[in-house]
Each structure stands twice: as C-alpha cells, then as structure tokens.
Amino acid sequence: MKYLVEARASMERGNAVDQKGGPGPVFDHIVKRFKPEAFYGNPSRRQIFLIVDLATEAEVAELMYVLTWFVGTEPTFTQLTALKTFAEGIENAMKAPSIGRPWV
Numbered sequence: 001m002k003y004l005v006e007a008r009a010s011m012e013r014g015n016a017v018d019q020k021g022g023p024g025p026v027f028d029h030i031v032k033r034f035k036p037e038a039f040y041g042n043p044s045r046r047q048i049f050l051i052v053d054l055a056t057e058a059e060v061a062e063l064m065y066v067l068t069w070f071v072g073t074e075p076t077f078t079q080l081t082a083l084k085t086f087a088e089g090i091e092n093a094m095k096a097p098s099i100g101r102p103w104v
Contacts, residue, residue: 001053001054001055001079002037002051002052002053002054002079002080002081003050003051003052003053003054003060003077003078003079003080004049004050004051004077004078004080005049005050005051005052005063005067005075005076005077005078006047006048006049006075006076006078007047007048007067007070007071007073007075007076008045008046008047008048008071008073009046009047009070009071009072009073010071010072010073011046012072013070013071013072013073014046014071017070023070026066026070027039027048029066030050030063030066030067033062034050034052034054034059034063035052035053036050036051036052037051037052037053038050038051046071051080060077063075064077
C-alpha cells in the first residue's frame with residue numbers, strides 16, 4: 001500500500017541530530033531499506049515527506065519506529081490511492097440506497 005509519510009523533528013531533537021553530524025545516515029538507511037518513490041524536505045522547518053510503498057503492517061510499524069526514534073515525535077501515515085480506484089469506488093457507491101445524496 002502506498003503512503004505519504006510526514007515526520008517533523010522537535011527543536012531539541014533536531015539540534016541533537018545536527019550535533020551528531022546530521023541526518024544523513026538515517027536518511028540513507030530509509031532510502032536503502034524502504035526505497036521511497038519520493039523523499040522531500042521542507043526548507044522552512046525540520047520536516048520530511050516520503051512517498052513509499054509498504055507491503056505489510058510490519059513495514060509500516062518498522063518505518064514508524066525508525067522515524068519516531070529519529071525525530072522524537074510520531075510520524076503521520078496517509079494512505080494514498082490512485083484516482084482510478086476512486087472512480088471504481090464512486091461507481092459502486094452509486095448503486096447503494098441513498099439517504100444523503102442530494103441529487104437523488
């Protein structure tokens with residue numbers, strides 16, 4: 001399953017990471033282990049975004065722990081779905097009895 005993962009370091013944790021040489025080794029591990037499709041940083045704060053395909057709940061948990069221990073806060077995982085999948089879902093939802101659809 002594909003996820004947008006966001007992690008933000010606290011000021012204290014960010015300073016501690018910088019004092020130990022920066023985030024390079026952990027970023028390298030994340031890239032090698034999880035092979036994200038995209039890996040971005042926010043230039044205005046200590047924040048990263050990854051788009052990553054995680055096949056199992058164990059992989060989600062593993063990345064969550066790696067990032068939590070690294071940045072000192074819990075990362076956010078948002079499941080991403082292709083628009084094609086939404087079209088199928090809408091088509092099937094239209095077949096359900098409606099109470100709240102305004103156009104029915």
